[in-house]
Amino acid sequence: xxxxxxxxxxxxxxxxxxxxxxxxxxxxxxxxxxxxxxxxxxxxxxxxxxxxxxxxxxxxxxxxxxxxxxxxxxxxxxxxxxxxxxxxxxxxx
Amino acid sequence: xxxxxxxxxxxxxxxxxxxxxxxxxxxxxxxxxxxxxxxxxxxxxxxxxxxxxxxxxxxxxxxxxxxxxxxxxxxxxxxxxxxxxxxxxxxxxxxxxxxxxxxxxxxxxxxxxxxxxxxxxxxxxxxxxxxxxxxxxxxxxxxxxxxxxxxxxxxxxxxxxxxxxxxxxxxxxxxxxxxxxxxxxxxxxxxxxxxxxxxxxxxxxxxxxxxxxxxxxxxxxxxxxxxxxxxxxxxxxxxxxxxxxxxxxxxxxxxxxxxxxxxxxxxxxxxxxxxxxxxxxxxxxxxxxxxxxxxxxxxxxxxxxxxxxxxxxxxxxxxxxxxxxxxxxxxxxxxxxxxxxxxxxxxxxxxxxxxxxxxxxxxxxxxxxxxxxxxxxxxxxxxxxxxxxxxxxxxxxxxxxxxxxxxxxxxxxxxxxxxxxxxxxxxxxxxxxxxxxxxxxxxxxxxxxxxxxxxxxxxxxxxxxxxxxxxxxx
Numbered sequence: 430x431x432x433x434x435x436x437x438x439x440x441x442x443x444x445x446x447x448x449x450x451x452x453x454x455x456x457x458x459x460x461x462x463x464x465x466x467x468x469x470x471x472x473x474x475x476x477x478x479x480x481x482x483x484x485x486x487x488x489x490x491x492x493x494x495x496x497x498x499x500x501x502x503x504x505x506x507x508x509x510x511x512x513x514x515x516x517x518x519x520x521x522x
Numbered sequence: 523x524x525x526x527x528x529x530x531x532x533x534x535x536x537x538x539x540x541x542x543x544x545x546x547x548x549x550x551x552x553x554x555x556x557x558x559x560x561x562x563x564x565x566x567x568x569x570x571x572x573x574x575x576x577x578x579x580x581x582x583x584x585x586x587x588x589x590x591x592x593x594x595x596x597x598x599x600x601x602x603x604x605x606x607x608x609x610x611x612x613x614x615x616x617x618x619x620x621x622x623x624x625x626x627x628x629x630x631x632x633x634x635x636x637x638x639x640x641x642x643x644x645x646x647x648x649x650x651x652x653x654x655x656x657x658x659x660x661x662x663x664x665x666x667x668x669x670x671x672x673x674x675x676x677x678x679x680x681x682x683x684x685x686x687x688x689x690x691x692x693x694x695x696x697x698x699x700x701x702x703x704x705x706x707x708x709x710x711x712x713x714x715x716x717x718x719x720x721x722x723x724x725x726x727x728x729x730x731x732x733x734x735x736x737x738x739x740x741x742x743x744x745x746x747x748x749x750x751x752x753x754x755x756x757x758x759x760x761x762x763x764x765x766x767x768x769x770x771x772x773x774x775x776x777x778x779x780x781x782x783x784x785x786x787x788x789x790x791x792x793x794x795x796x797x798x799x800x801x802x803x804x805x806x807x808x809x810x811x812x813x814x815x816x817x818x819x820x821x822x823x824x825x826x827x828x829x830x831x832x833x834x835x836x837x838x839x840x841x842x843x844x845x846x847x848x849x850x851x852x853x854x855x856x857x858x859x860x861x862x863x864x865x866x867x868x869x870x871x872x873x874x875x876x877x878x879x880x881x882x883x884x885x886x887x888x889x890x891x892x893x894x895x896x897x898x899x900x901x902x903x904x905x906x907x908x909x910x911x912x913x914x915x916x917x918x919x920x921x922x923x924x925x926x927x928x929x930x931x932x933x934x935x936x937x938x939x940x941x942x943x944x945x946x947x948x949x950x951x952x953x954x955x956x957x958x959x960x961x962x963x964x965x966x967x968x969x970x971x972x973x974x975x976x977x978x979x980x981x982x983x984x985x986x987x988x989x990x991x992x993x994x995x996x
Contacts, residue, residue: 431875439871442878443830444837444854451864459872461929466819466885469892479890480897482721482751483707483945483970489750496747503614509844516839522849 430460430467525550526677527993529730530737533586533680544577544585548629551587555631555678558995563653564663564673566592567599568632581627583741588623589673589682592633593640594725595714596620599630603716604648604669605638607861608842617714618746619683619725626741631679634669638863639833640690640718642666643931644920647865652922655698656994657960661919664694670728671698677993681729681738685715687722688821689915689938692950695728696914696963699952699991701980702728703735706971707945708753710739711746719828720751722821722942730991732951732981736760739973758974768982769803771975773966774907776811782936785917787956792913795953795964798986799911809903809910812896814936820896821939822932823876823889830873836861868928893943900944904969909979912937914950914963937965947973949980952989961991 436456440447447455501514510517525547528536536542552572559565569575569587577585590596593603595613602608620630637647645653645668653668655661656676663672667684671694674682684691686704695702703726710725717723727738743757775796780789800806838844838857846856862870876886903910916934920926941948946967953964966983968976 436871439874439878440867443867443870443874444858445862445867445870446855446859447867451867454864455868455871458868458928459875461927462822462872462932463875465815465929465932466822466889469816469819469823469888470884472816472888472892472895474888474891474895477891477894479887480893481890483897483943484751484753491747500614504840507611507614507841509838509842518839519847519850519853521851 430463431456526554528680530586530680530734534582537585545572547585548572548575548577548587551631551679558676559678561654561659561995562656562672562676562678563651564634564669564676564678565589565632566602566604566635566650566669569629575629577629578627581625583623584627586628587631587679588628589631589634589670589679590620591667591670591682591684592636593685593716594620594683596630596633599633601633601716603639604636604650605861605863605866606649606843607836607857609649611842613714615714618711618748619742620714622741634667634673634682636669637666638866639716639829640666640685640687641829641865641869643693643934645669647863649863654922655919657699657919661921661960662697664697664915664919666690667728668694671695671700671702674698674700674728674730675993676995681727681734683725684728685723685725686942687718688825688935688942691726691728692938692948692963692965693915693935696950697919697961699961700728700730701732701735701952702726702950703739704941704948705739705743705973706753706947708751709757709947709971709973710742711744711749711752713746713748717832719825720832721828722825724942732949732977732984733761733764735949736764736977739977753971755971760974760977764978764981766978766982767803768799768979768986771909771979771982772805772807772907773799773909773911774807774809774903775911776814777808779814779912779937782814783916784913785956787918788913788916788962791953791962792964795983795987796911799983802986806911807907809907811903811910812899816892817896817940817943818933818936820889820892821935821943822872823885824893826869826873827876827886828873830870830877833866833870865928896940897944900940900946901969908968908975910967912965912967914938914965918956918958918960918962941967945970947971947976949976951980951984952991953987954989
């Protein structure tokens, strides 16, 4: 149902890098899972709207004013790398 | 009775009568953690002694230690989701549920081990360690809130917070002889809960009995400005009038569910529970629901789809561990590849598949439409009956080290996922034991925001079943 190339492509989209062993294992496992979940394709859903979340309400509004405080230093404290007041990352090749 | 053997309401009563002080409660549980935690392995970080503990002179939970799952933001302990990727990460803010516990006087005892990012049913997917089931240390406590279940069952704390996306509070509660409540989607604020599947996740308590679950829900429930999906509804006092006669409730048994692949001991305990409800004047009828595997199938499309999107933020830029510094692409890949365990990778890829071009409409949209059909059918059933009664999990606790392929494990979520799919509240309570002496759970599912009656019914069922579930490892 799923080829090893497709699995590699999915890993690539997910920013993961799989070893040869992992690719093989995942190809089999994901194939099994997809064939199980594929059974829903037989359910008649014509004219049925999708449900994205279980709540009845659609819009939740609040007064348009700033409520969060300046937490920059706290947030940066946990960064793996930072420079001045910014996150720092390696450059592109 | 030792202090650590007491449930929440017993502790509160003894403290109010002046028989024990808040300090004695805190000390008793911290000592208990010291005595059994090496066997249980439920905490990934914890209080080592009471020296730094400040007991505030407020609230119902004054001095009472509560454990918190490792995916909820706390200031005093790291929040790592039991993932190597977030090892040691301390959030700059505190989640609402944790804040509410502290405002009620609770002492946060530590963070509990879980399947990484809440993906799993055993804690074997934790990036750090595997927790044990205090009823039998060769068995697992379930998951993903397995650490929370284990520490309550072992008397290390009288109650804990878990999160439930497809059964992650209820299944470990069933495995460890506890009560696990998944409130209605929106009952409890998710602010500070690291998102797994945002349309399914909900925070709830694991406790020794139903009344303690009601007491915890009184503290946790309510609308929160910080979570727009927290519902703007009136929450009643869930403990008040909790003593009701079972004859006031009507239960539905889904047609065919007990003929599914269920362990004979689980089936027997649930059938006995149903008989006892009838003997005591409760009404039980058969109801028609969509095939159980339909809800499970769409769960394993929707949950991974939402997860693949939610977990995109773990890229080594802003928090947690970073690996690889040759260039940014390599950094992303190496961080995620080394940081995530295989179950998380599997689900990210599954979700990426469901959302990728060409499949999004076919698979993901189809799942959302089936979700509507399932919701409608549950709604219709709740016109006929008050609650649906099912096993919580098809089997008693898994044995440690048993080989199970991913799909096989997913299938054990069959009775718990519908409550998340539909947003309904659901509770697991002890129904007895397997022949091997492992706890078995029975589940009640109610309609949205029916927690008051759900807790009443669960309490009356608990009274009738009268299962002895003492603290283990004494």
